[in-house]
Amino acid sequence: GNSVTQMEGPVTLSEEAFLTINCTYTATGYPSLFWYVQYPGEGLQLLLKATKADDKGSNKGFEATYRKETTSFHLEKGSVQVSDSAVYFCALAPNNYGQNFVFGPGTRLSVLP
Amino acid sequence: GAGVSQSPSNKVTEKGKDVELRCDPISGHTALYWYRQSLGQGLEFLIYFQGNSAPDKSGLPSDRFSAERTGGSVSTLTIQRTQQEDSAVYLCASSPREGYGNEQFFGPGTRLTVL
Numbered sequence: 001g002n003s004v005t006q007m008e009g010p011v012t013l014s015e016e017a018f019l020t021i022n023c024t025y026t027a028t029g030y031p032s033l034f035w036y037v038q039y040p041g042e043g044l045q046l047l048l049k050a051t052k053a054d055d056k057g058s059n060k061g062f063e064a065t066y067r068k069e070t071t072s073f074h075l076e077k078g079s080v081q082v083s084d085s086a087v088y089f090c091a092l093a094p095n096n097y098g099q100n101f102v103f104g105p106g107t108r109l110s111v112l113p
Numbered sequence: 114g115a116g117v118s119q120s121p122s123n124k125v126t127e128k129g130k131d132v133e134l135r136c137d138p139i140s141g142h143t144a145l146y147w148y149r150q151s152l153g154q155g156l157e158f159l160i161y162f163q164g165n166s167a168p169d170k171s172g173l174p175s176d177r178f179s180a181e182r183t184g185g186s187v188s189t190l191t192i193q194r195t196q197q198e199d200s201a202v203y204l205c206a207s208s209p210r211e212g213y214g215n216e217q218f219f220g221p222g223t224r225l226t227v228l
Contacts, residue, residue: 032215032216034216036219042221043204043219043220043221043222044156044204044206044219045219046216046218049216089155089156091217093208093215093216093217100158100161100169101146101161101208101217103155103156103158104155105155106154106155106156
C-alpha cells in the first residue's frame with residue numbers, strides 16, 4: 001500500500017538557519033505530493049504541492065522537489081523565522097481511483113530567536 | 114467561496130454520553146474525510162466518503178464510532194458512549210475528487226473533551 005515517511009522531530013533551529021525536513025514515499029503509479037502546515041492552535045493548511053516528477057512546489061520561502069528516482073519530497077527553506085514554528089505534514093494523493101490520501105506522522109519545528 | 118466548516122467548534126461532554134459532530138464540505142467536492150488528532154499527535158484517519166460509493170470505514174477505532182453523509186454533502190460523525198480517550202480534535206476535509214491527485218481542504222476542527 002501507499003505510505004509516507006518523515007524525519008522524526010522535534011526539530012529545533014535558530015532563526016535564519018537552513019531547514020530540511022525529509023520525506024519519502026511508497027506508492028503505486030504517480031501520486032501528487034503535498035506539504036501541509038499546522039501552526040499552533042490552528043487547522044491544517046496546504047503549504048505547497050507538486051503533481052509530477054521534477055516539479056518544484058514553492059510558497060512562503062519553502063520549496064520541495066518531486067524526485068521520482070529517490071521517491072522523495074524533502075522540504076527546504078534557506079532561512080527560517082520564529083513564525084515558521086509549526087508542525088509540517090508530508091502527504092500523497094494517489095492518482096488511482098480507490099486509494100486513500102496518505103499523511104506522514106508530522107514533524108514539529110521550533111525556531112528560536 | 115466558503116471553505117469547509119465544522120460544528121460545534123468545541124464540545125464538552127460527560128463520559129457515556131453520545132455526541133454528533135458535523136461537517137459541511139466545500140460545495141461540489143465529492144470526497145470527504147474525517148481524521149482525529151490527539152494532543153501533540155499526527156493525523157489518525159477515521160473514514161472517507163467518495164460520491165455514492167460505499168465509504169471506507171477502515172480507520173474507525175471501534176463500533177462506537179459511525180459516520181453518515183447525506184445527499185453527498187453534509188456529514189455527521191457520531192460517537193456513542195463517549196470515553197475519555199475519545200478526547201481529541203476531530204478534523205474534516207474535502208477534496209474535489211478522491212484518487213486523482215487533488216489536495217484536501219481542511220475545516221477548523223471540533224475539539225471534543227470527554228470528562
